[in-house]
Amino acid sequence: MIKLRSCYVKDFHGKWEMNKELTQSHVLIAVTRGKIIYWVNDESIFLQRGDVLFIPAGSIRGGTSLEEHQRYATHFTPEAHDRSLLPLLMDQRYCKTTISGFEYFKQRFLLLKHHWLMHGPYSEASCFAILLELLGIINYERDKWKLPAKKIDMAEDVKAYVLQHYKEPVTLNDLSGYTGRTPNHISHAFKSVTGLSPIEYLHHVRISKAKELMFDKRMPMSEIAEETGFCDQAYFNRIFKKLTGCSPTAFLKGRTD
Template identity: 75%
Template sequence: MIKLHTCYAKDFHGKWEMGRSVTQYHILLVVTKGKIIYWVDDDSVLLQKGDVLFMPAGTVRGGTSLEEHQRYATHFTLEESDRLLLPLLSENRYCKTAISGFDYFKQRFMLLKHHFLMKGPYSDTACFAILLELLGIINYERDKWKLPAKKLEMAEDIKRYLLEHYKESVTLDDLASLTGRTPNHASHVFKSVTGVSPIEYLHHVRITKAKELMFDKMMTISDIAEETGFCDQAYFNRVFRKVTGCSPSAFMKGRTD
């Protein structure tokens, strides 16, 4: 089973530089702010917000910052059988790609860090599941160019609609009207492109906005639930816990600790 050895989120201020060395573990790195250059084997790789980089163990890596930046990273090992789970893991070469559903990817990475730091009885299983999902998203993003352009365009139209109307009551019928297709067809195309259903994507948009309100404004949980399009606070609480791994009240308490 995939096993994490470290998982972190760091802000880097001023000049950052790392000399070239051979990686002991597999590394998944996500840039969430700023720009850096990574040297991967004999290549120079530019990474900026929204870019991810997977490097298998044994890769020669180094790097330098172009500006202040923030990045998330995890170092992990695989059993030999794990390599069969995804082409990305079996090919044994680095992969850099941009993530179209970056907010969702970032939320899942933060949940990965949460479970890694908790060290609970099922943390290893949770970390395995989440990291495998993240690697699957990367594998999919890398291969997405093979999808028909019409499917990609429809998925982008739906994403824009959900981002613009997340405060409203959005149904699959609304997406059907938007795309001129049946609700099932619109949902199927969206999931085939993004890896998540429209409702799952909408939940993550709403929870991301809710967390921003928790940081930036003095609002009650009930007010935040209403502001982000949930029909009642109990439903908001259930979705928030499913997406983040903790309750809204626990998140708000951790914000102020």
């Protein structure tokens, strides 16, 4: 299982600079505000909001800021058998890409940080699952050139619609009306780009939002279910357990023990 070494969000208001040094573990960086320059081995890499950078262990890295910035970062070490899970872990080369659905990626990264800091009974498994998802998204973004541009554009439209309307009932017919494509076409095209069906993506967005509300506002479960677009609490509980492996109550108890 992939082992997290650290996970953090940092705001830099003054000049930031890091001398070049050997990277002991894999590093994943997402820039959420501002602009920075990273050096990986002998290459200079420009990063701004929406960009992510994967740096494999054994690289020489350093960096400097071009302006005030914020970045999310995690350091991790995969076991030998984990490397076969994704091409990114097998290549052993740095990868810079721009995440098209960056708000969702940012939400998941923030949830990864929460699990890392809370050290609950499910933290290790949750961190593994979320980090693997983030790395999978990077692989999809990197490989997008292999897919038709029209499929990619349609998938991005669907993502944008879901992120804007996740509190409301969202059906394939709604997405069909929004994109002008048939429900069947939307399902196949979206899954070929993202690895999820549109409804699966909707569920992930809603559960991610629900976890944020659990962390930040301590709302009753019934209110959280309503706020995140589920028709009733029983349905919310069922989807939550399907995606996380535990009930909302058990999840929240694990965060507060």
